[in-house]
Amino acid sequence: VSSPKRLEPIITLTTxxxxxxxxxxxxxxxxxxxxxxxxLIDLTHQIGPQNLRHAAFFLAGAIPYFPMQTVHVIVVDPGxxxxxxxxxxxxxxxxxLVPDNGCWTELARRIGVAxxxxxLKERRFWRESVSSTFHGKDILSPVAGHLSLGIDPHELGPAxxxxxxxxxxxxxxxxxxxxxxxxxxxxxxxxxxxxxxxxLERLGEKISVRVGKTEICRQVRTYGEAEPGAVVTLIxxxxxxxxxxxxxxxxxxxxxxxxxxxxxxxx
Amino acid sequence: VSSPKRLEPIITLTTxxxxxxxxxxxxxxxxxxxxxxxxLIDLTHQIGPQNLRHAAFFLAGAIPYFPMQTVHVIVVDPGxxxxxxxxxxxxxxxxxLVPDNGCWTELARRIGVAxxxxxLKERRFWRESVSSTFHGKDILSPVAGHLSLGIDPHELGPAxxxxxxxxxxxxxxxxxxxxxxxxxxxxxxxxxxxxxxxxLERLGEKISVRVGKTEICRQVRTYGEAEPGAVVTLIxxxxxxxxxxxxxxxxxxxxxxxxxxxxxxxx
Amino acid sequence: VSSPKRLEPIITLTTxxxxxxxxxxxxxxxxxxxxxxxxLIDLTHQIGPQNLRHAAFFLAGAIPYFPMQTVHVIVVDPGxxxxxxxxxxxxxxxxxLVPDNGCWTELARRIGVAxxxxxLKERRFWRESVSSTFHGKDILSPVAGHLSLGIDPHELGPAxxxxxxxxxxxxxxxxxxxxxxxxxxxxxxxxxxxxxxxxLERLGEKISVRVGKTEICRQVRTYGEAEPGAVVTLIxxxxxxxxxxxxxxxxxxxxxxxxxxxxxxxx
Numbered sequence: 194v195s196s197p198k199r200l201e202p203i204i205t206l207t208t209x210x211x212x213x214x215x216x217x218x219x220x221x222x223x224x225x226x227x228x229x230x231x232x233l234i235d236l237t238h239q240i241g242p243q244n245l246r247h248a249a250f251f252l253a254g255a256i257p258y259f260p261m262q263t264v265h266v267i268v269v270d271p272g273x274x275x276x277x278x279x280x281x282x283x284x285x286x287x288x289x290l291v292p293d294n295g296c297w298t299e300l301a302r303r304i305g306v307a308x309x310x311x312x313l314k315e316r317r318f319w320r321e322s323v324s325s326t327f328h329g330k331d332i333l334s335p336v337a338g339h340l341s342l343g344i345d346p347h348e349l350g351p352a353x354x355x356x357x358x359x360x361x362x363x364x365x366x367x368x369x370x371x372x373x374x375x376x377x378x379x380x381x382x383x384x385x386x387x388x389x390x391x392x393l394e395r396l397g398e399k400i401s402v403r404v405g406k407t408e409i410c411r412q413v414r415t416y417g418e419a420e421p422g423a424v425v426t427l428i429x430x431x432x433x434x435x436x437x438x439x440x441x442x443x444x445x446x447x448x449x450x451x452x453x454x455x456x457x458x459x460x
Numbered sequence: 461v462s463s464p465k466r467l468e469p470i471i472t473l474t475t476x477x478x479x480x481x482x483x484x485x486x487x488x489x490x491x492x493x494x495x496x497x498x499x500l501i502d503l504t505h506q507i508g509p510q511n512l513r514h515a516a517f518f519l520a521g522a523i524p525y526f527p528m529q530t531v532h533v534i535v536v537d538p539g540x541x542x543x544x545x546x547x548x549x550x551x552x553x554x555x556x557l558v559p560d561n562g563c564w565t566e567l568a569r570r571i572g573v574a575x576x577x578x579x580l581k582e583r584r585f586w587r588e589s590v591s592s593t594f595h596g597k598d599i600l601s602p603v604a605g606h607l608s609l610g611i612d613p614h615e616l617g618p619a620x621x622x623x624x625x626x627x628x629x630x631x632x633x634x635x636x637x638x639x640x641x642x643x644x645x646x647x648x649x650x651x652x653x654x655x656x657x658x659x660l661e662r663l664g665e666k667i668s669v670r671v672g673k674t675e676i677c678r679q680v681r682t683y684g685e686a687e688p689g690a691v692v693t694l695i696x697x698x699x700x701x702x703x704x705x706x707x708x709x710x711x712x713x714x715x716x717x718x719x720x721x722x723x724x725x726x727x
Numbered sequence: 728v729s730s731p732k733r734l735e736p737i738i739t740l741t742t743x744x745x746x747x748x749x750x751x752x753x754x755x756x757x758x759x760x761x762x763x764x765x766x767l768i769d770l771t772h773q774i775g776p777q778n779l780r781h782a783a784f785f786l787a788g789a790i791p792y793f794p795m796q797t798v799h800v801i802v803v804d805p806g807x808x809x810x811x812x813x814x815x816x817x818x819x820x821x822x823x824l825v826p827d828n829g830c831w832t833e834l835a836r837r838i839g840v841a842x843x844x845x846x847l848k849e850r851r852f853w854r855e856s857v858s859s860t861f862h863g864k865d866i867l868s869p870v871a872g873h874l875s876l877g878i879d880p881h882e883l884g885p886a887x888x889x890x891x892x893x894x895x896x897x898x899x900x901x902x903x904x905x906x907x908x909x910x911x912x913x914x915x916x917x918x919x920x921x922x923x924x925x926x927l928e929r930l931g932e933k934i935s936v937r938v939g940k941t942e943i944c945r946q947v948r949t950y951g952e953a954e955p956g957a958v959v960t961l962i963x964x965x966x967x968x969x970x971x972x973x974x975x976x977x978x979x980x981x982x983x984x985x986x987x988x989x990x991x992x993x994x
Binding site for chain 3: 202240259
């Protein structure tokens, strides 16, 4: 606010709504209704329907790059209309508005700072009429607009000290073997696993990665080292073991998907 | 303009162009060419190709939430290049730029205020060279830029007193039976019908909903009341009868789509 | 900067990332981290995976409409992690940040002005830690942020005098026959070929267009002249021969795709 050109904080949107339905557009309208100068940015509307693990992976991979004070609205909400609360979460300055379903806790773990969590209770920041099926529009959107205008988050409701926790599947580590699984398949078909760089370092230089009946022995630092069509493993930009085919779709080729087991052994 | 921070009105874009083609991007470029400070927001580029009913449903579901003075550019235009006019429409302060094909009239009916309609005629607000196939870029986009800069809409052309009207399919109501149809299938597979809350109230508390050979007797207030996998009916956030499967795709399950008949009887 | 309301230049994003992965969102976060007041606009994230021809067609069709000084970030990068440089390109005031893979050279040819090309070398404008697989996030995004803040592009690195050139397939022209091919299939299934208006003018008024075994003799000025279901040819808004079916998908109907030969003869 000290600089004359400083604009208000960005509001980002992450949903599983797709864009063919008017839901996301309605949320944008509500936000502008509260703050006509809001600065809206789409992160994605292609989270898999009600897919909390997809949302968790997405948020952990994207939110840390945003500047503090950005307001992130997340609407992946399989429990809409139940008693599950809606939350304001502050993790090291990243501010999220999100249903209490755990899709943000992996992000908090990676950042490694205790979150501040508030339950949205104060109806004066909501739309006057709240539907039972679309809290993203009727509660999260207007609250985001008010936050972007500078209200104190503590006005939104009481502090929470319990919330849903979503724990991504963990790896099984023995001395010479790591068993993990595919956590995410990206647009290119590259498969990101839950096996970390640190997990791999225990196995030494020479490793073999098995997916179904396919054994992959070629490790590269980057896609460009592989010849087109080669299946390789590398450490992704997330710091996780990734299985990729240069300029090809390895997920289709190996008939593998989210949850497919991945076994790494030392050679 | 009185407040130093007040920015110009938002321009929204709604098209059936998808995003893999350069059409939408070209429109954005043209708008910024007219108003470099324009504030552009995508509503959707996933209206079904030339699907005026989809556009009508989308606009009626999204536009009412936006603040007055927003400029909404709509390019779903099966008649591009014919003599069909292009219109500026003002419905209760919502400003639309749209081909004269009726995709906005359902919105006007729901808002219930007589629209002001102007035919775009003044070529000085258009691109200098107007293609015969892409009026969205050559006419609607520059006009949107000029509107966002504050020109008087009456400069755009003469008033219109006739326009195309698109009427969504209506329901057939008798004392104990309502016959409607599926109006829209959302990203989750939820089916929104054209049967209103008011229609249903005539039938009393106990109703049965039939889609093809499937009878649905479970009415809920919100998805969360149903167990996963249950097919239920509820009143959607649009105030319309909706058929849903909690955390599932009921449209695929019942093999139903836009236009599929839906019959409600009292029990 | 002379006007108090003049905002900073727009930054556009064109990628092949889709939006289900966190990659694009992470790039947006990085840009806002460098310039919290950045004005981001999505052009597309639906370029075909690693499809440089698609990117070339898209950029040539969209970028010319943008005002000068816009910063266009393009991440279609089959060679990520190899020694291929990353470039700053200025073509007649359009500023691009792009891997050196030629996807921008068709745009430069159409504009017809010699480009200024700089190799990104100055690591002080990059993220501190640069991954080997995601230069879009670690190099192009922060550089875009800095450019939008007004740094002199010459600070980014040394001038380049050689770069990859991508040449779209050319047409074969004889006195009474032109052989070209499908360059792009849009969201509607319309097929845009590489045959120009100038190519066609050599053949005279009466022409016949052949795609596989289908002969198309109906030439129109605009889709609206054709009856629904008719297959016609016209000159697209790009100035190229286009094959279209009014309110239908001609690409599916003729089983044709990018690369399918198109032969025009005079009748």
